[in-house]
Amino acid sequence: MKLAAATPAAAQVKADELGQIPVLMYHRIMVKPQQSLDRSTTELYDELTRLAKDGYVPITAAQFVSGRIDVPAGKHPVVLTFDDSTPGHFGLDAQGNPKPDTAVGVIERVAHENPGFRPVATFYLNKDLFGMDELQAAAGLKWLVQHGYEVANHTMSHPDLSHLTKDQVHKEISGMEDEIVKMTGAHTTTFAYPFGVAPHKPAWAEKLDGSYAFQGIFLAGWRPSVSPFDGKFDRWAIDRVRSEGKVKEDDCKQFCSTAWLDYLDKHPDERYTSDGDPNTVTFPNVLEDRLAKPYRAWARVY
Template sequence: MPLLHKIAGVVVVCAVILGLTLPGHRRDREQSAQRAGAAVKAPADAYAAKATGRPVPGASGAAGSPSPSVTPTAPIPAAAPGAAAVKANELGQIPVLMYHRIVPKPEMSLDRSTKELYDELTRLAKGGYAPVTAAEFVNGVFNVPAGKHPVVLTFDDSTPGHFALDPAGNPKPDTAVAVILRVAQENPGFRPTATFYLNKELFGMDDAQAPAGLNWLRRHGFELGNHTVSHPSLAGMPEKRVQDEIGGMEDRIVRLTGAHMTTFAYPFGAVPKKKAWAEKENGRYAFQGIFLAGWRPSISPFDEDFDRWNIDRVRSEGKIKENDCTRYCSTAWLEYLDKNPDERYTSDGDPNTVTFPRTAEDRLAKGFRGRARAY
């Protein structure tokens, strides 16, 4: 097995166990927990701040919101009857699921089998989840049917099990892309999309194959993101090395596809000394959102505490004892959100409005007040 994936498994697992996003960028959890009236805990009690209607928030940071179109003191208009009927809550939590290798038979803790991926995606489809891309999520621009719940599917490291084309130009069976397409076909309304965070391996394709493969993904509604050239830990790296890792991958992707990437995911969830080094470099890259290797769902991009530079993700895994997945991995969190639907993002069906219970009004980012509707 490549040393890269062994190292990735060890570091990400440690991050999950410790409940960190690595030193220096813990999103002010102690302060946030104090604000919310509870410490960060497991799904069953992680949001002891339920009385305030919000999860334990991260560092404050508006999502680059548009300017308000009404004065902050103006009453928020009433929600449409249909939105109230489905109990829309667009300030609820959104699971951003994090996958690594997809293989026939898992060999390490971060691996998921093709069957496990199929089963989890089918569960999402049956449970009313609607996939959106990372870029759509970051910018709060997504069109999810009323009563449905957005979910972001992210795949790190661009390994061959994620995507490959057969001689006829179709996705090879048992790759992640093929599984996503199969689940979408079996469940009408389940949008076949995901975001793939790329390293230099590019699904095992060389530079002669890569343009066709990468552009196939983009044409068919999948998103590409930056994950550095060689998947190093950026923590402790000097500025130039950080920018060379990120910029070098961006240069290659642009050369192969003609497009810049909108989002970035930290290898191992490791944040550099100055996060601004990862956010942009003049003329080379300028991301609109950055994802961590996390252990809890993200808060809504419309929430005042949403921080587009430190977005939580949830590792895909069953409720196994290893690495505290009985509480912090995808199966546990999806069960928690099923049991606590008032804490989950539920769409009002209108991409031009942000609907929520009136009791949650204090959580709305000011820039979205002009789109707000309450019931």
């Protein structure tokens, strides 16, 4: 089957929806970081502002794995993920607004300062929800969902799943799923492995009848994800990039967010550039062999 031709507008912006998408991984957000994985509110503000200036538009992990990537033509999707539901991620003040020194507060500020930068992110939750009591947590999760943020599953107690039995894995994930459903009325779409480590049989984490059935699972990797339309995309092992500057630790000079964003800036032909239409997948015709077969009917080439 010959692939359909791209629109002139999509060709003009050099759309490439088989390009790489950064899925950024954050842990604690603090005014003054204490540990290596922590990021300061200033560092988060600076990184998000850079993304906005570089033409990135946030989408949720759920939107990413579904393949419904709706960002303007010429822009680049980015997925912001926050693990462990710590207090620096989210909190509401007495007026019901996000506290300014939290991740959500920073995201909202950057979106306000940069029209077109969508204020959304995905929060991978453990049982201790942002340091809130049960009533606060229920109100908080509802606020997040109502404002377009994704709340997702990260197990009850953040164990290394590779050390657990099948029943223990199910209990950790289904317990957290029950908590989220109780507070939001909806099941989660995606899951992130604690420590990026899969259980003995990954299928244990993918689905449990009557409890959870994820559409994608995220690792704690060191590179941007391939496009969900790429034949190499594995929805059960999606790469993420740790948010960090070019420091020596953990090869961050090459494999953390600042280094990867620099790389994609210098190699724009390798990153995902939207055609502006979530119903089509546009890319240069020389990349046809990379397209996953289920998306051939969506494909547009130039």
